[in-house]
Amino acid sequence: MQEFDYIVVGAGSAGCVVADRLSADPRRSVLLIEAGGSDFRFWIKTPIGYGKSFFDPAVNWRFESLPDPGLGDRVVYVPRGKVLGGSSSINAMVYARGLPGDFDDWRDAGNPGWGWSDVEPVFRSFERRVAGDGSARGDGPLWVSDREAEYHPLKRHYLAAAREAGLPIVSDLGLTEAEGVGPYLINTRKGLRCSAADAFLRPAMKRPNLTVATGLIVDRIGFEGRRARTVECLIGGERRSYRARAEIVLSAGAVGSPAILQRSGVGPGALLAGLGVPVVHDAPGVGGHLQDHLGINYYYRATEPTLNAVLGTWPGRIAAGIRFLATRTGALSLSVNQMGGLVRSSPELARPDMQLYFNPLSYSTEIAGQRKLSKPDPWPGFILSFNACRPTSTGRIDIAGADPLAQPRIRPNYLSTDRDLADVLAGARLVARLQETRAMKALAAAITLFDPARASDEAIVEDFRKRSGSVFHLCGTCRMAPQAADGVVGPDLKVHGVEGLRIADTSIFPNVTSANTNAPAIMVGHKAAAMIAAG
Template sequence: MSPIQSEQFDFIIVGAGSAGCALAARLTENSTFRVCLIEAGGKDSNPFIHIPFGLSLLSRFKNINWNYNTAAQPQLNNRKLYWPRGKTLGGSSAINAMCYVRGVPEDYDRWNNQGAEGWGWDAVLPYFKKSQDQQRGSDAYHGVDGPLCVDDLRYVNPISHTFVAAANEVGLPISSDFNGNEHEGLGLYQVTHKNGQRCSTAKGYLTLAQGRENFTLISRALVEKIIIKDKRAVGVALQINGRAHVLSANKEVILSSGTINSPQLLMLSGIGPKQHLSNKGIQLETDLPGVGQNLQDHLDAIVQYRCQSKETYAVSVGKLPRYMQAAVRYWHKRNDIFSSNIAEAGGFVKSQFADGLPDIQYHFLPAILLDHGRQTAFGYGYGLHVCNLYPKSRGTISLASADPAQPVVIDPQYLSHSDDQKVMIDGIRQGREILQSKGFIQYRGEEVLPGIDMQTDEQLLTFLRENAQTIYHPIGTCKMGADIDEMAVVDNQLNVRGIERLRVVDASVMPSLVGGNTNAATIMIAERAADFIKAHYRQD
């Protein structure tokens, strides 16, 4: 933690995650702006953060994770699902699977049509390009020289290549670039890597800010509320090592705390649904009924096989010599197995219920995964993660209490819309077809999940209720929208309605899910927000 040289700043950013680090780097480009970034977690010093293959162990380190759990989910046999979120510099970009995916242009045009005016594809593409340092070079879709390095994998397991090649047999295209002009099909993911290591926003962006005199980083600090006077955000109250502090913001307070913590902090500060805040004994500053509403996430199910071959990644004595060899190669050249993100291949396909766009995403893992990696899976195998890209189910974030140290109630209401059940079942069927193609014959052993006896829609729905989990893409709880939308929390420049000098800049402002992983879009939002802020204060 940097010592607090000043109690006053121009901008206070709460949360050093995917958005917060990017925003801090861009705002500090203006040397007249004094910027303070506050993070609840500590430094990103765990080596498994930076070694891509270390992803398989990250869920076991509770000190870099908020370790949330949902409320019991009625449509999932009342299970409480584990929701990991990054609690370290870089936030969830420090613990995610590093797949770089933007979605499709129609996702952002939909935002525009939903009331987030000015957020259509033509407006956001330049910011995707600005953020990016694309290994393959610049083109109509990609940029170079940005802080976020996007590379091809330096090592790909042979079975991942088999998965991609299966496209020819099942009638799907092969995509060489999921972020180019061919989104549909199977292919290899590009990843947020730099020189064979993870490129989180802490590595790509925060290092830029840390070299500037106008920047202050405060870590291991819990922000308890936004200080509001006369409908204007003027600072934050926080706890550092058990001591209370107050920091003042001369220009703005910006929440980049994510889909869970940003609405929590708004509500703790008196901004949210009037009755809910009254029930928790919180003084109302402004009645914003949309705070904590509109929660959306990608639900995930795994089609899992045991493997007859020893090509896959595994916890096995027989694999140790290969891992030792790979460790030496990674140490010297940053390649081989330890440069893999494990989720090397995947794809986008249409279910029979799709409305013109691929509505199913696959992540193929040449490994067995148990309980998000929190349990050790012995033996050889491979699995296909299946998720519904455009769920119709909507959930909520609400306060459990007025105590800032207490987690909120996370209620995604998974599968509460029957259409979501149908899409997931169809995705499993298509996934099975891919894994039963000829190329997999040399590897294929027993289908462990759902299991060969699970064939009917009813049986597959039972499987989903017993086994489905999050794939870590929550959004929407402080959504952007038009003035006439009473559920909109922020306007199209991310200003919180009813409170001056307060913005939300993170995935919570997305009105609806994009058709893919959400990290790239979150960084794009921060890039765009920085330009909004710079333009505003040039006018002052």
């Protein structure tokens, strides 16, 4: 059995960072285990390629939820990265730290050292803000690029509508502490995706003390008493075991980490016993407190050309492809989530409660839940979207059995609180405000599918239940909180009740942040590695 000082399970947004930081000390030997394979794929490196990766089983776990009562018993698609870089290799690349209050909430939930004043310097340490002219602020390895100059000309209508609706305009979305609407910053480097694998893992792989093993499905963590010692894996029909001299770090994500813990005997005792899994530590919180952002699109026909003309026609795609291959610019080098921001649906609120999106493309004729960016509507179209920043509904993720190849049982429990239903109405009415501005009326030739400005409260909620979907920000399933509050890890990210095991990924979030979760996941990886290095 091979031995390493540290074993990191999962080469996603946080795992790549943990492996990088731990292996920076040549005295440590580090093994990074990933179920997927190489990220050297055209549709991963090409930013717009996330539309192709959305259903690709070669790079995507393609999870599905159980029928969800809050959504009329619909099954929700849950894509997760199964490749080096994890979900940072298949996401829409929007970079957002979240708001200061998000992290102060983490600290106040019993987690000293996780407030905004603690985490803000960590974000700055790995960021490189790259302006449109190529100048950089910060020297971190993760490129956070301002691509506004290349965004579709429709952006002028959206900004004008936001001003007319009384929403503040900002130019530093994702890196600012202020609320507002503006162009989204994205993780691209010289026109290509800049994932966690690109920024952190690729340079680290040159070190002789870092071993990266791909194609390995982690079955379970092996314990000696209550100390985590081994990682048991499957590759093909073969079993492999690796031993950790110091610590094991789980970075398998909000779905993978609780599933591995439960298969290892750490989780709800009654559930595990019923599935024939020997209980190492009865921890009811493992798999609980699942949170996610739930969003909806409103579709419009436009009075002028949109990205539909580029991505929806062969001449448009050929021209965009030639431009991308020649210059690494244009539609293929960008995300379609181009404008938006964090705003308050009502001025009486103390902090932003809604995240907005504006996409200069539409796919209202899609099959529900399938975002085929290469097959937009055959007319000029655009999208206005929202999701509530801080949903209060919580669900669970549990294994269905001991088989590591079986999908876990994902119960999001969406819209199960009155607060979340109220947020649906607030968000829809906010979109209606934008829609009814002079600027947006000049752009919208017609409203397709649903008109939030002329619908009753009951109709808005019914439509939301029928058409909303995950924004793919799953978190909280190994929550950082005191053990008495059903927490799974403490502020040092050590798993309660056992030794030699930490978790570093979105599963430890005490509550979902206000915006996209990739940046906070990377921050968690940095914090975890620093705490391990400190001893």
